[in-house]
Amino acid sequence: MNWLGWLHDFFADPAHRTGPDSVVHRLLEHLAFSAEALGLSALVALPLGLLIGYSGRGLFVVTAVAGVARALPTLGLVTLAVLLAGVGDTAVLLPLTALAAPPMLVAAAEGVRGTDPDVRDAARGIGLTHPQTLLRVCVPAAAPTLLAGVRTASVQVIATATVAAYVGLGGLGRYVIDGLATRNYPTTVGGALLVVLLAVGVQLLFALLIRLAAPPGTRPGPRTRARRTGGDATVPASTPALVKDAP
Template identity: 45%
Template sequence: MIFDYFTDSTHWQGEEGIPNRLLQHLGYTGLALVIALVIAVPLGLYVGHTGRGGVVLVGASNTIRALPTLGLITFLFLLFTESGPVTTIGLVVLAIPPILAGTYAGVQATDHGVVDAAEGVGMTGWQRLWQVEVPIALPLLLGGVRNAVLQLVATAAVAAYVGLGGLGRYLLDGLAILDYSEVVAGAILTALLAIVLDLVLAGVQRALVPRGVRLAAAAASGKKIAVGGAE
């Protein structure tokens, strides 16, 4: 049944075709990710670098994580009746916590000895941040971005519940007419999209993270495993 669905040429054409639904889903995900990055990365860098507001940041992040995205989007839609902005707000709220946490944790994890050495050679606070702390924080920062993308791809399906497109239409429309092939196809496409995007971001992470930082992280991970095994 699933094979027949994917091999039917009518499912690959027009507004309701798979390519168009994929592009719509990517559009919702990409827009929410960009807005979340603009908000979360500077905030995470500031709090991680200065050490101010860390407790408030963690508490607010945990509170935001507890918000149900579908419930938030439905509530906002009832207030404003504008599907596009409402969906974007809901997805941005979902994406901010993992990016914020990854950025903050990455900067905080920077060895204080390295920061002190940078300060000792005359680096300003701005230089220490961008030349020392950010490169070292990149693995955790980008890990937070990857986490956010996976959550966005999975959750962007809620756009269909407020009249928009995306892969969520296959789930909603398929359930409405009891066409389970369409439902399963939507689930498979969503999972495949998440896997592909994660692989792309893994490649980007490998390209952006300095080799020395990768080796240091691997060494630290190996040391923790060895200590855990010895215990």
Template identity: 55%
Template sequence: MTGTVLATELAGSLGVVDWFSRTEQWTGADGIPVRFLEHVRYSGIALALSAALAVPLGLLTGHTGRGGFLAISLANVARALPTIGVLMLVVLATGIGVTPVMVALVALAVPPILVNTYEGVRGVDPQFNDAARGMGMRGWQVLLRVELPIALPLILLGLRTAAIQVVATATVAAYVGVGGLGRFIVDGQARQQIAMVLGGALLVVLLALLVTLVFALLGRLAVAPALRGRATAVR
């Protein structure tokens, strides 16, 4: 039994190596470079839309202390929604295309960004705010010059969490006829080609690792060394 499993795993590994080594996998509209860039584009657009919605809302509710409970509650409700279910509902309402994919991915990415932004601002020591106001800063100046820099590690953590989730989940785009790395997984399942499925999955993992490295570099460049330890509470 163990020997059969090992033989199957070995055959699958060799099949993936062979799949990557084929010239046709790297050329044409169905090649790895094109699918990789499609996946990056869908993920990047979804993350940008999510950040444009969630970061300002998180900053506003965190700074004013108003509406925070409602915003976080809605974010938690959205977090509980199944991505595939949201995707299929939007497909039924709007038809097949990029729109349902974006809606599903944004619904997935907004909660961690919103929650971490809100918690990052609310977690700023009130003494810093009092000192800033004592220096004559107005509300928006306190937010931008004091609260935002201190909250930045948690905000970046929320963005990184959302980005990884989006990259992993953007494979659902293939289920509604859109491209991306999910095409290898869906087409491989349809053709019963395990090497194609595994190859697509490995590419998604590689992209997720690249995203992690990008955010690690961004954190080192944008966050003051004394504040890097704040990004500890993953929500």
């Protein structure tokens, strides 16, 4: 049977339309696990990253630790969490939080660190305190980078939250794990497709948010056509002038 046939069997199954094994129910479970993990990570990683980026202290250590944390095996962390805390939400939230925190932390630190020093000095010169400069100047300027870090963390968490089914919990991973265990390939393929579609949807959503968060002068705008001798050149309408008129 081909892939399309498997997908047809999966979505045509009445059990996947209503009840505890329905697509909507499993999707909501998956989103709940992911949102909890991302929320916990944001509460810790974003404030810490903003402070590190603003002060410039400890950035190398944070980057190194984040790189090591990304290499940790999620399934191994889930197994360890089950042994320590038993089967439950904690066994999934701890590994997912550990997975989501590093990209958020690094993005927050790098985004604030990349703020124009002259702009920061000007903010301090007009009487803003350090917290005011951080929140009113640095954070808005770093918003695209911050959102990029949250996007990376979100996609990773959504893709990895399938491990919740490994310890008996729900989510879209239930289709994948149960399908593999029973050799029910339509269920396996359907669950995997849903995870991919959810990750792609979140990716596109954050791409839109990053575009909206970018400073107006740097947003891609409609292209205008400028005629020149020997041919036409397409130039973005929002491209800032980099060279002043010569006298």
